[in-house]
Amino acid sequence: MFRKVLVANRGEIALRVIRACKELDVKTVAVYSEADVDSMHVHLADEAICIGPGPSSESYLKIPRIIAAAEIANVDAIHPGYGFLSEKAEFAEICKQCKIKFIGPSAEVIAMMGDKNTARATARKFGVPITPGSDGIIESEDQAFEIARRIGYPVMIKATAGGGGRGMRPVLNEATLRSSYQQASMEALKCFGDGSVYMEKLVERPHHIEFQVVADSHGNVIHLGERDCSMQRRNQKIIEECPSPKISDEIRKAMGDATVKLCKEIGYENCGTIEYLVDNDGKNFYFMEMNTRIQVEHPITEEVYGCDLIKEQIQIAAGLPLSQHILKSTPRHHSIECRINAEDPARNFAPSPGRIDLWYAPGGRGVRVDTHVYSGYSVPPHYDSMIAKLIVTAATRDAAIRRMRRALGEFMIQGIKTTIPLQSKILTTSDFQQGKYDITWVENFLRQEGMKDKG
Incomplete structure (x- = not known):
């Protein structure tokens, strides 16, 4: 060690x-x-x-x-x-x-899977389904038009570097392709220092499902189930849950098998996540990207599988094999995470940095809060707006939703604005309670609530 x-x-x-x-x-x-x-x-x-x-x-x-x-x-x-x-x-x-x-994994694997275009090619090579798209980086606007006509609209333009929803633009028709291409490239250059983009067919109203993988240097490669991250605003996740209320046991097994196979083929080591899009019928899945690191939402997997992924990362890097309890772990219960952001949903999600005058975090059975802030702490304006993660776990999904509603109601933060009121409202909707949502749901909900997202 x-x-x-x-x-x-x-x-x-x-x-x-x-x-x-x-x-x-x-x-x-x-x-x-x-x-x-x-x-x-x-x-x-x-x-x-x-x-x-x-x-x-x-x-x-x-x-x-x-x-x-x-x-x-x-x-x-x-x-x-x-x-x-x-x-x-x-x-x-x-x-x-x-x-x-x-x-973490080796530099070679990070380079291979960190570039989304190369990652798509690698996934295709080893038989993991991918959406139709460009064969490589788009070199010009004329080439972008040519590819879009070939695969058909709508399409998605994506940065090859980075993540977090940056450098991504949906294109519904030819009239907006040029401006979307330029905007995606410029944002990618600003955020990641690389303006390269590629294109893929836009799967309409999909679910965003990611599988957690853990692999050591002793040949052990396993997955720890999936997380549903479809509750997004502008490609930024705001609520995640494990397991997904959308996918069937049959497609869960197929996605899990594909995840493990891909990680074995590329010689992956440490924790990582493979992200997929699942169509609205829940019958087909497509490789989207791989995150060669720990994810923000890893705690809900920890709660469902009874493990500590950070400790596992450290032990793997030290040359130890996967813990026996991870190798034998099976899912239990249901877990939901809300990302608490210092933003004002009523003002188009304007950042809300500043001093926290009062901080009281919820507690009780099945409630976990991961945060670095406290009463008197000043949220700086320089970084991502997330100030805490609220994670709840219960025996069933319905019980977890009720527990999250209770926990959000207990959270007291004064001095700055947060996303808690919005998340509380989302959890009361029949769509969320029935698991009837996709990656377009939040945007539609904001419009219905008169909270138009101006982008």
């Missing part, structure tokens, strides 16, 4: 990794920007090193500063969390050159 791990991230995921390390008797080093000096992960780590100003481009995305901190602290390994450098093959390779273990 490692002696000391540097956590190359911030917020709740940094705190989550620190807690896992403590339970493994591993020392931790936090890195932080000047804006995060009061964040809880800084206080709870064994050591903390400032790596720059507030903007992530000057701190959490600066590889030389992360490596310098790791060398100063004399760590054995680096955990990248999610976002930032977690899917940067260059970062994983530099860690290897510096003889610091990167807690």
Whole structure:
């Protein structure tokens, strides 16, 4: 086992990794920007090193500063969390050159699966269904028009790098293709430093289903079921649940088998997630992308399968085989996660940074809150707006929904606006309670509620 791990991230995921390390008797080093000096992960780590100003481009995305901190602290390994450098093959390779273990897959696998276009080609090679689309990167607007006419509208333009819904534009007809192509490319260049895009057929009103995979260096590759992430606004997930209320046991098995096969073929190691689109009939599924890191919504899988994925990541990176309880784990109960964001839904989801005057988190049986904030904490304006994850687990889906409604009602946050009122309202709808939703549902709901999303 490692002696000391540097956590190359911030917020709740940094705190989550620190807690896992403590339970493994591993020392931790936090890195932080000047804006995060009061964040809880800084206080709870064994050591903390400032790596720059507030903007992530000057701190959490600066590889030389992360490596310098790791060398100063004399760590054995680096955990990248999610976002930032977690899917940067260059970062994983530099860690290897510096003889610091990167807690994740190899740089080669990250490069292969991190580029969405290459990942699609890899999935197709090993027999995983993919949607019709371009054979590679689109080189020009004229080529985009040609491909769209061939596969038929509607289509989706996607950035080959990055994720989180950035660099994606649906195109319903030829009239909007040119502007959508330019917007997707420009956003991708701004967010990821790479404006390359590809195109695929747009599956209308699909469910967004992702499978959690765990693999070690001893030949063990398993999946831990699926999460339904279809509750999205502008490709940003706001509510997730495990298992999905949509898919049948037959398609669940087919998707699980495809997930394990693909991961074995590419020699995947550590935790990862393969994301699929399932058509509205629930009969066909298509590979969308692979996330070569831990996901934001990993806690609902942990609750349903009774495991700790972060600890498992660390142990796998240290060369240990998968824990026996993970190898033998079976799903139990139902779990739902709400991402609590510092945003104002009534003002087109405007960011709401600032001081939290009162913070009271819900509790009770089956309630878990992953967060780095507290009363008196000031939410900085530089980063993603998520300030907490509320996770509830119960014996049935209906009981989990009722528990989540209760927990949201207990949550008290004063000083900033949050998405809690919107999520509370969603959980009362008959569509959600019956599992009748897809990735277009939230947008339609916002229009019905007079909360038009202006984009």
